[in-house]
Amino acid sequence: MKAVTFQGIKDVKVKDVPDPEIRASDDVLVRITSTAICGSDLHLVHGFVPNFHKDYIIGHEPMGVVEEVGPEVRNLKKGDRVVVPFNIACGQCWFCTHELESQCDNSNEHGDAGAYFGYSETYGGYPGGQAELLRVPYGNFTPFKVPENCELEDEKLLFLSDIIPTAYWGVDNAGVKPGDTVIVLGCGPVGLLAQKFALLKGAKRVIAVDYIGYRLNHARTVNKVEVFDFTSIHDPGMHLKEITGGGADVVIDCVGMDGKMTVVEVIESALKLQGGAMGAIVLAAQCVRKGGTVQMVGVYGARYNQFPLGDFFARNITLKMGQAPVIHYIPELYKKIVDGVFDPTDIITHRLPLEQAEYGYSVFDEKEDGCIKVVLKP
Ligand code: NAD
Numbered sequence: 001m002k003a004v005t006f007q008g009i010k011d012v013k014v015k016d017v018p019d020p021e022i023r024a025s026d027d028v029l030v031r032i033t034s035t036a037i038c039g040s041d042l043h044l045v046h047g048f049v050p051n052f053h054k055d056y057i058i059g060h061e062p063m064g065v066v067e068e069v070g071p072e073v074r075n076l077k078k079g080d081r082v083v084v085p086f087n088i089a090c091g092q093c094w095f096c097t098h099e100l101e102s103q104c105d106n107s108n109e110h111g112d113a114g115a116y117f118g119y120s121e122t123y124g125g126y127p128g129g130q131a132e133l134l135r136v137p138y139g140n141f142t143p144f145k146v147p148e149n150c151e152l153e154d155e156k157l158l159f160l161s162d163i164i165p166t167a168y169w170g171v172d173n174a175g176v177k178p179g180d181t182v183i184v185l186g187c188g189p190v191g192l193l194a195q196k197f198a199l200l201k202g203a204k205r206v207i208a209v210d211y212i213g214y215r216l217n218h219a220r221t222v223n224k225v226e227v228f229d230f231t232s233i234h235d236p237g238m239h240l241k242e243i244t245g246g247g248a249d250v251v252i253d254c255v256g257m258d259g260k261m262t263v264v265e266v267i268e269s270a271l272k273l274q275g276g277a278m279g280a281i282v283l284a285a286q287c288v289r290k291g292g293t294v295q296m297v298g299v300y301g302a303r304y305n306q307f308p309l310g311d312f313f314a315r316n317i318t319l320k321m322g323q324a325p326v327i328h329y330i331p332e333l334y335k336k337i338v339d340g341v342f343d344p345t346d347i348i349t350h351r352l353p354l355e356q357a358e359y360g361y362s363v364f365d366e367k368e369d370g371c372i373k374v375v376l377k378p
């Protein structure tokens with residue numbers, strides 16, 4: 001089969017690789033029909049995630065049609081349509097039964113974290129879903145079966161694999177409530193969805209922050225939120241604090257590690273506290289109100305010296321973060337899509353055959369050609 005593989009920093013290639021096979025009795029083999037590129041994939045191709053090696057298959061936002069099931073799979077059969085969430089989870093352990101599927105205790109034999117498709121040995125070592133076929137473990141729990149009467153096209157459902165529940169969890173976990181002022185750092189796919197969900201939760205004011213004009217424009221015109229270019233002013237943190245009368249109730253970091261830097265620069269900037277890899281966190285520390293909450297959805301992959309811990313401590317800030325537990329959110333968010341409560345498709349700017357993944361990575365990474373979200377079609 002064809003699959004998107006990591007070859008080196010900023011180097012992905014579509015290669016012919018062996019087809020995956022059913023290995024455990026509850027495995028499901030899925031023929032992928034749509035699969036997206038995520039900001040998290042950029043961290044991998046920038047070399048920011050450890051234990052990721054050459055020829056590794058990338059991708060954790062796929063959906064498709066069941067090709068084959070193991071003998072112990074109960075509710076799926078060949079031909080069923082499924083969304084495959086990025087969390088690989090057993091459904092049985094303490095974490096899976098306490099809405100923390102991203103920390104499943106059984107799926108990762110390599111480390112004390114959960115497991116995700118295409119996200120390095122650290123996160124379980126499972127091949128990813130930017131491929132023609134994907135082996136999905138724990139077929140009785142991990143995949144979401146699209147109801148048979150559903151006529152929605154892939155694009156409406158695909159992001160249930162990650163960024164829809166991730167953005168929703170970010171807002172939910174931060175405790176956004178009616179009347180809140182919410183600052184969303186980042187107007188990538190995750191930030192744009194988080195802005196929508198903050199409004200749905202009743203936030204009275206949502207301020208979207210980025211520096212890429214066309215993305216800010218999307219936030220302003222499509223999500224109809226206030227926008228702020230953090231490079232337009234010398235002290236953006238102070239400005240945001242002023243216009244919110246002391247800071248936002250909730251700040252949601254939808255940025256993570258900054259791909260414009262090399263690994264060496266990330267480490268250096270972390271040591272010197274010059275923004276950079278931690279730019280969003282430093283900004284968040286400045287523009288949250290006393291006693292407010294900073295929710296980190298953006299991914300961080302290292303230990304950071306000079307983390308602004310004292311700033312958070314002095315002002316009684318609650319910090320929340322982590323890999324989103326997406327599985328338990330999918331049914332309710334599926335229903336919201338079916339009911340037309342929100343539309344996740346406005347962020348899709350590029351639809352490409354799998355063979356053109358290299359181009360997709362390039363425009364998504366460089367923020368060129370108006371790119372917000374790339375969907376690959378194997
Ligand atoms: P993206 O790269 O498309 O978007 C990031 C945006 O942040 C860009 O538009 C960039 O210009 C902007 N930005 C950069 N520095 C900034 C700053 N200091 N302040 C404000 N904006 C800034 O990525 P995405 O697909 O939207 O993903 C966003 C983040 O969410 C990534 O770190 C990704 O890894 C993470 N993510 C986390 C989870 C999870 O489970 N926690 C799941 C999915 C994605």
Ligand code: ZN
Pocket residue numbers: 038039040041060061086162163
């Ligand atoms: Zn993702």
